[in-house]
Amino acid sequence: MNIGLYNGVTAARASERRLDAIASNLANLETPGHKRTSTGTRAFAIPGADATTFELATYSQTDFSQGPLQGTANAYHMALDGPGFFAVEGPDGELLTRNGAFRVDQAGVLLTGEGFPVAWASKGDPLDPTGVEITVDGLGNVMQGRKSIGRLRVVDYDRPDQLAPLGGGFYQASRGTSEIPSAAVVRQKTLEGSNVQGIDELVAMIAIQRDFESARNVMQMIDQSYARLTTR
Numbered sequence: 001m002n003i004g005l006y007n008g009v010t011a012a013r014a015s016e017r018r019l020d021a022i023a024s025n026l027a028n029l030e031t032p033g034h035k036r037t038s039t040g041t042r043a044f045a046i047p048g049a050d051a052t053t054f055e056l057a058t059y060s061q062t063d064f065s066q067g068p069l070q071g072t073a074n075a076y077h078m079a080l081d082g083p084g085f086f087a088v089e090g091p092d093g094e095l096l097t098r099n100g101a102f103r104v105d106q107a108g109v110l111l112t113g114e115g116f117p118v119a120w121a122s123k124g125d126p127l128d129p130t131g132v133e134i135t136v137d138g139l140g141n142v143m144q145g146r147k148s149i150g151r152l153r154v155v156d157y158d159r160p161d162q163l164a165p166l167g168g169g170f171y172q173a174s175r176g177t178s179e180i181p182s183a184a185v186v187r188q189k190t191l192e193g194s195n196v197q198g199i200d201e202l203v204a205m206i207a208i209q210r211d212f213e214s215a216r217n218v219m220q221m222i223d224q225s226y227a228r229l230t231t232r
Contacts, residue, residue: 033194062163068192099191101113109127125144140186162174
């Protein structure tokens with residue numbers, strides 16, 4: 001195996017995965033609560049028969065830094081100011097999200113935009129979708145007039161980097177994480193914006209495209225060398 005050709009292929013493959021992450025970030029630039037996906041590349045040696053081959057491994061991780069808080073006029077819109085997650089009832093267990101663009105259905109159930117019921121740490125009276133506007137304090141206690149609706153379940157984890165991303169801004173706790181109390185403050189009539197910086201992503205995209213072009217040029221040079229050898 002030609003080591004140069006092999007390294008060119010692995011470098012091009014790593015660039016492709018990094019471009020996929022950037023494309024996802026840019027696509028979710030306006031998605032409430034979206035957390036940026038960053039990528040990194042590790043090189044490790046693989047002992048070979050004739051020489052040592054270096055393999056490139058590209059990994060991804062989620063940047064859970066705070067996004068900008070943006071006020072809205074919707075009483076069911078909520079944001080977390082600080083580390084933590086809203087818990088919601090997914091089809092296969094509890095899910096976590098930073099997207100607080102909630103709504104209420106005709107039965108008075110508080111839902112995510114996807115239709116998942118929002119989880120409660122404690123539940124009192126049901127919501128009245130035609131009643132007075134709800135109020136939510138910093139701890140997630142929900143009131144509708146004088147009625148106590150309950151307290152939202154807001155959680156945090158000791159190793160959020162180990163949470164499993166499920167797509168759509170949802171995460172699930174894994175075996176490597178432990179639940180801890182959240183220090184986040186619930187802000188009503190507010191949504192957390194995406195923490196993606198569009199300019200930074202575009203600059204990174206240009207740099208990755210240059211890396212890809214360099215890897216392609218290396219492969220073309222090697223291919224041309226082989227062509228000259230086989231035509232003699």
